[in-house]
Amino acid sequence: xxxxxxxxxxxxxxxxxxxxxxxxxxxxxxxxxxxxxxxxxxxxxxxxxxxxxxxxxxxxxxxxxxxxxxxxxxxxxxxxxxxxxxxxxxxxxxxxxxxxxxxxxxxxxxxxxxxxxxxxxxxxxxxxxxxxxxxxxxxxxxxxxxxxxxxxxxxxxxxxxxxxxxxxxxxxxxxxxxxxxxxxxxxxxxxxxxxxxxxxxxxxxxxxxxxxxxxxxxxxxxxxxxxxxxxxxxxxxxxxxxxxxxxxxxxxxxxxxxxxxxxxxxxx
DNA sequence: AAACGGTCCTGTAAGC
DNA sequence: TGCTTACAGGACCGTT
Ligand SMILES: [Zn+2]
Numbered sequence: 001x002x003x004x005x006x007x008x009x010x011x012x013x014x015x016x017x018x019x020x021x022x023x024x025x026x027x028x029x030x031x032x033x034x035x036x037x038x039x040x041x042x043x044x045x046x047x048x049x050x051x052x053x054x055x056x057x058x059x060x061x062x063x064x065x066x067x068x069x070x071x072x073x074x075x076x077x078x079x080x081x082x083x084x085x086x087x088x089x090x091x092x093x094x095x096x097x098x099x100x101x102x103x104x105x106x107x108x109x110x111x112x113x114x115x116x117x118x119x120x121x122x123x124x125x126x127x128x129x130x131x132x133x134x135x136x137x138x139x140x141x142x143x144x145x146x147x148x149x150x151x152x153x154x155x156x157x158x159x160x161x162x163x164x165x166x167x168x169x170x171x172x173x174x175x176x177x178x179x180x181x182x183x184x185x186x187x188x189x190x191x192x193x194x195x196x197x198x199x200x201x202x203x204x205x206x207x208x209x210x211x212x213x214x215x216x217x218x219x220x221x222x223x224x225x226x227x228x229x230x231x232x233x234x235x236x237x238x239x240x241x242x243x244x245x246x247x248x249x250x251x252x253x254x255x256x257x258x259x260x261x262x263x264x265x266x267x268x
Numbered sequence: 269a270a271a272c273g274g275t276c277c278t279g280t281a282a283g284c
Numbered sequence: 285t286g287c288t289t290a291c292a293g294g295a296c297c298g299t300t
Contacts, residue, residue, distance in 0.1 A: 001292090001293070001294080032276085056294080056295095070294080070295080071294095072276095072293080072294055072295075073277090073292080073293060073294070074278095074279095089278095105277095106277085106278060106279065107276085107277050107278055107279085107292095107293090108276075108277050108278075109276065109277065109293080109294070109295085111295090125295085125296095146269080146270080147270070147271090148270080148271080149270085149271075153271095156294085158294085158295080165293090165294070166292095166293070166294085254272090255272095255273085255293080256292090256293065256294095257291090257292075257293085270300105271299105271300085272298105272299085272300075273297105273298095273299085273300100274296105274297090274298090274299100275295105275296085275297085275298105276293105276294105276295100276296095277293105278292100279291105279292095280290105280291090280292090281289100281290090281291085282288105282289085282290080282291095283287105283288085283289080283290095284286105284287090284288085284289100
């Protein structure tokens, strides 16, 4: 599923493909995909000024407002010839001046919403971006000291750091050499510095390779031939640890499947 | 305030 | 073989 690196890749491609183009209108085939229909209708005729990202959200800056898109599990965009046949999983089709752009989402979890005030929209949802200079070890320590949750749950909390999902949460715990079950209020200050470094390294590596799972999102937008990212733990239950050869363990943290090395990753 | 559990969805795979 | 059931999960919301 798309996490920050995948969304970043989609954003770069979308910016190249739709910036400067005029949104004529759109068709809706699954109502709940669109949060506020009237506001979206009001943007017909406007050009896309810029496509950007905040956390896992895709932002289309229009002339008078913003279209905010979350892909959730399986949302993806396909660029189509005008009036091409609709795929049964295309729930919204944006009709641009000289092409169509389909929002395809088998699980129907993705959401498209218009927001006039992004700062307000994200203020309670999202914490700092991974590369924000305000993301410091003191910030993480302070956020964690009143929390009893496991490290993995903390990393998945978008109001702490924005953009980490299930795949990279496991990878970050592995790089940090901490068990995903570590209680965050037990983690010392110096380890939070390492956490920031690990997070940035894991995400940067993933962005550099175009996102782990991004191939399916972008094939139709003209990107092919990307190599899969080297994944150390996610989806590798029972396989040998890349560091010590111990069999990796599959477990559940916060109702999410979790894989870790019982030897390399200790609880504090 | 923080934690928890249910909800939304459907394709895939396992099980009888 | 064909049917049923379990499972995957990001964000959100009501309850504890
Ligand atoms: Zn190991």
